[in-house]
Amino acid sequence: MAETTDIKLATRLNKINLNLLLVFHTLYRKRSLTLTAESLCLSQPAVSHSLKKLRLLMGDPLFIKGVDGMQPTPLARRMDSAVAKGLFYFDQAVHSNSEFSPATSKREFRVSLADYVSQQLQPKLIQHCLEHAPGLCFNLLSTRIASAEGAQQVLQAHDIDLAVVQLETLPLTSHHEYLFDDAIGCVGDAILHGESSHIPLETFLDTPQVALSHREDSPSLINERLQKLGLERRIVAKTSYINPLQEILASTNLLCVVTESAARVICRNNTLKFYSLPLDVPAFKVCLCWDERKDHDSGIHWLRKLVRELIAPAPSSGS
Structure with missing residues (x-):
């Protein structure tokens, strides 16, 4: 049975070589014969010849020229995932056991x-x-x-x-x-919020806050804890960028909930301080x-x- 399967597989694939699949994979991403040729260090006629062979083998045009370049047909879209995975795993099989030398690698x-x-x-x-x-x-x-x-x-x-x-x-x-x-707390100006290691709950809820989140959605962890207690904080801005926080928080009464690692960056060379939260919030x-x-x-x-x-x-x- 295994021998029969191998024969069938060889019969189906003997006309398709790795170079044809590389051309397909690159053309799918570049959508241009010229860019594909440049990427693979081939001439454009060589890429066109490979595409012609693929079209005959698959009985489908695979790519149709449009205003936005070479657009894949439905069959090409179905093929892409399998071809990409196949090329990746082939590359891993060939190179996974090769020794990595950081001193000489150009990776x-x-x-x-x-x-x-x-x-x-x-x-x-x-x-x-x-x-x-x-x-x-x-x-x-x-x-x-x-x-x-x-x-x-x-x-x-x-x-x-x-x-x-x-x-x-x-x-x-x-x-x-x-x-x-990485413990979760908040950062504020110590001149305004004091030198204590924590922020009282009333102050935390009444003080306007900048919400920092590196997630696609809005910051939810603190909000969920507050909602369970029937409480709500005052959010005046939301951002995913940490760099402006030093300037935003310094010399204002604003607070920002952050991790302790982030606070090490924010609280450098200024009067900002990291405070523990008046809530039970597990560390990241x-x-x-x-x-x-x-x-x-x-x-x-x-x-x-x-x-x-x-x-x-x-x-x-x-x-």
Whole structure:
């Protein structure tokens, strides 16, 4: 039975080589014969010839020229996912066991970091690699991953090698690695809110706030806790950007709920202070997550180890 299956598979695929699939995969993304040829270092006639062969093999035009470039047919759209996965797994099978040498590698890693994590980790990462891995390049992104359940879809859709994320609960998959707990509190100007380590509930509810969230939806964790108590806070602005908060919060009575790691960035060289909340809010779990398809990638293993060594957990609130 297995031999019969192998014969049938060979008969179906013997006219399709890897180069044809690469042309299909690239053309699907570039939507241009010229750009496809440039990307694959081929001539445009060679790409056109490959497309002609694919059309004959599939009995379908696959791509039709339109005002926005070469548009895929319904069959091409159905093929794309399978072809992309096949090429990816083939590449992994060929290269997964190759030894990664940071000192000589010219690889580019795509790494997703939350805004405040990037400010802490990025200088250390670049400095380390200038000294020990000078040929590497890091493409540092700010892709939002709000839950462990949706992490793989985001990682694969954006071709991300590794991400540092904050999650409400520890993931149950083997493609995440816990780093540390990041306590949730709020930042305000100590000149106005005092030197105490916490904010009273009445002050917290009455003081206007800027809501910081790196999620696609509105900040919900604190709001859910308040709603259960029949309470509500005053939100005057919502933002996903941490950098302007120093200027926004300094010399005003505004508060902003943040993690302790984010507060380390916001409270530098100013009068801002991190306060504990008057609510029982569990800490975020800061984790590494990576593309499950790259489990055997020695480069990813090296990068995970390096990030673990370089990233600093939030200081305890008593420090």
